[in-house]
Amino acid sequence: MRDDLIYLDYAATTPLDPQVAELMSAMLKNDTSFANSSAVHIAGRRASVIVEQAAAQLARLLNCAPAELIWTSGATESNNLAITGAARYRTHRGKHLITMPTEHKAVADVFRALETQGFDVTWLSPDESGSLDLQDLDAAFRDDTTLVSIMYVNNETGVLQDIAAIGERCRNRDVLFHVDAAQGVGKLPFDLASLPVDLASMTAHKVYGPTGIGALYIADRPRCHVEPLYYGGGQQHGVRPGTLPVTLIAAFGLAAEIATSSMATDFEHVQALRERLWAGLQPIAGVVRNGDAENSYPGILNVSIDDIEGESLLLALEPLCVATGSACNSQNQEPSYVLRALGRDDALAQSAVRVSFGRMSTESEIDFAVERYRESVERLRAIAPGRAASAT
Numbered sequence: 097m098r099d100d101l102i103y104l105d106y107a108a109t110t111p112l113d114p115q116v117a118e119l120m121s122a123m124l125k126n127d128t129s130f131a132n133s134s135a136v137h138i139a140g141r142r143a144s145v146i147v148e149q150a151a152a153q154l155a156r157l158l159n160c161a162p163a164e165l166i167w168t169s170g171a172t173e174s175n176n177l178a179i180t181g182a183a184r185y186r187t188h189r190g191k192h193l194i195t196m197p198t199e200h201k202a203v204a205d206v207f208r209a210l211e212t213q214g215f216d217v218t219w220l221s222p223d224e225s226g227s228l229d230l231q232d233l234d235a236a237f238r239d240d241t242t243l244v245s246i247m248y249v250n251n252e253t254g255v256l257q258d259i260a261a262i263g264e265r266c267r268n269r270d271v272l273f274h275v276d277a278a279q280g281v282g283k284l285p286f287d288l289a290s291l292p293v294d295l296a297s298m299t300a301h302k303v304y305g306p307t308g309i310g311a312l313y314i315a316d317r318p319r320c321h322v323e324p325l326y327y328g329g330g331q332q333h334g335v336r337p338g339t340l341p342v343t344l345i346a347a348f349g350l351a352a353e354i355a356t357s358s359m360a361t362d363f364e365h366v367q368a369l370r371e372r373l374w375a376g377l378q379p380i381a382g383v384v385r386n387g388d389a390e391n392s393y394p395g396i397l398n399v400s401i402d403d404i405e406g407e408s409l410l411l412a413l414e415p416l417c418v419a420t421g422s423a424c425n426s427q428n429q430e431p432s433y434v435l436r437a438l439g440r441d442d443a444l445a446q447s448a449v450r451v452s453f454g455r456m457s458t459e460s461e462i463d464f465a466v467e468r469y470r471e472s473v474e475r476l477r478a479i480a481p482g483r484a485a486s487a488t
């Protein structure tokens with residue numbers, strides 16, 4: 097990591113794996129991979145082989161068939177295509193959909209849009225730890241329910257949902273199950289051969305690949321289809337047409353292959369780092385941990401500090417790069433809607449800071465972060481005792 101900053105915002109986007117960067121620069125500089133992979137000439141066929149190889153690499157990570165993967169521009173597009181596409185495809189069966197308020201905006205706002213288009217959405221609130229109560233789900237199903245969408249790993253808190261149990265309930269009722277797996281793929285096991293999941297969204301830039309490339313898994317099962325959102329040249333069976341970005345796809349493929357072999361090591365690494373970070377932060381007076389300590393992905397630690405406003409802390413913590421709320425919310429000063437849904441009051445939600453780390457993070461970065469946290473909290477409390485830079 098560059099020495100002018102300490103990057104601890106892996107949940108927003110991860111650095112490129114150096115091997116992936118090398119592959120991309122080689123592809124961009126030379127060879128024939130610039131070709132249109134739909135073209136029948138030799139350059140096109142070469143590009144098409146590169147795309148097929150990448151699909152095989154990603155399919156190995158997920159334990160699915162390469163033909164079950166559709167390339168998109170990222171998890172936002174995958175979520176839009178999966179949810180809107182499946183909801184519209186199944187309107188003959190009904191217009192009732194189920195999700196949670198703690199979803200990423202790229203899911204929640206798709207459902208909000210569908211609500212304005214005649215769909216009926218049930219929003220299931222999590223318990224205090226962030227988990228979905230399965231009995232609430234059981235009670236929410238109706239005869240006209242067609243789709244459930246629940247994320248795997250929450251991007252703000254790291255909290256995990258029980259994908260197997262939720263999926264089983266959906267399958268028993270012939271309801272499609274979509275999972276926003278953007279924060280989980282490549283970091284935690286996500287075995288689509290055994291999980292009862294019909295649609296799953298993912299993105300390369302959360303797993304050491306580049307931004308601008310994602311994928312949607314569409315299970316090869318009867319009735320599991322999505323209506324396209326765009327129309328064009330018929331690529332990818334018309335489900336998501338458009339000329340494929342071969343270099344980005346190859347990069348995602350390599351990132352997936354690296355993740356397949358390094359997932360266990362990466363996991364142990366972030367687990368040790370989170371323990372170290374929490375051990376360092378816990379002694380600070382007024383520290384509250386957001387999200388479940390056990391049932392969560394250990395590359396994310398979300399903490400509130402009683403009387404300290406998150407935005408002020410964020411600035412005081414520089415050159416640490418950490419996040420308040422979710423990255424997408426940084427433009428507004430609203431307290432995190434995810435933490436509000438977990439029952440945190442406005443002040444605690446507003447004081448939340450997310451520290452996230454991964455493969456390239458080091459113990460010394462964590463130690464630096466802890467030191468910086470202690471200094472900053474002390475400084476902010478000295479400036480404004482009682483309620484430092486309190487929320488306006």
Ligand SMILES: *Cc1c(COP(=O)(O)O)cnc(C)c1O
Binds near residue numbers: 170301310
């Ligand atoms: C990052 C993220 C997204 C959006 O992914 P993009 O590839 O940036 O569009 C969606 N859902 C979750 C859970 C995320 O973490």
